[in-house]
């Protein structure tokens with residue numbers, strides 16, 4: 663048996679402004695820092711002591727992990743970072759306001775870009791100031807691996823090699839693993855862990871800053887599907903808030919007005 667803790671970063675300054683973020687490296691808001699602190703408190707209260715932390719290359723996840731681990735006096739544990747845990751690349755939508763995008767393109771297109779499994783937003787151009795092609799932290803990645811836009815299926819494809827090659831070996835060694843990442847990279851991981859269908863994953867949202875704990879069996883499958891949030895009531899409310907970003911399903915106020923293959927099924931910790 664192994665313990666896996668998933669932690670979405672605390673609220674970022676762009677979450678607070680309702681902007682599509684993706685690979686843009688924005689910082690935590692003050693509220694996000696408090697959420698990260700509470701994440702650390704929740705780990706302490708639950709007596710969960712991570713042995714190793716895996717983060718993306720983006721500071722909102724890195725700082726969330728640091729703040730939470732500092733609370734637990736665990737800043738010293740080994741850390742591994744990978745672009746494969748980054749947020750979904752939001753393509754040309756990066757930096758755009760969600761509510762305005764919804765208003766401009768309509769609810770259906772907005773939700774297709776935001777939550778459909780296999781439709782990526784329009785690609786970002788390489789000369790766009792919000793493109794990551796010239797970002798130093800990806801300098802060793804072949805240019806074709808740097809996304810210009812991603813749907814969730816793309817995230818599953820790029821995340822799973824890291825799951826198998828880096829996270830599973832830590833779990834197999836009996837370590838309690840903390841993964842500090844992002845709404846959509848964690849949705850991709852949860853889809854894999856809980857074997858959620860392409861249709862069902864559309865409705866799954868991950869709240870900021872609340873640890874989600876999975877106990878895994880010897881095949882790295884969850885003993886309890888969906889795991890357990892350390893503060894279930896707060897998680898429920900926060901999930902609704904994520905769902906409703908950009909105006910959600912609420913009626914609009916009167917104002918101006920190629921398929922990807924899913925991850926192969928089977929044992930979750932084994933390469934197929």
Ligand SMILES: O=C(O)[C@@H](CO)OP(=O)(O)O
Nearest residue numbers: 681682683684749776845
């Ligand atoms: O903007 C983003 O990068 C993500 C996460 O904040 O947003 P969404 O929940 O709309 O996919």
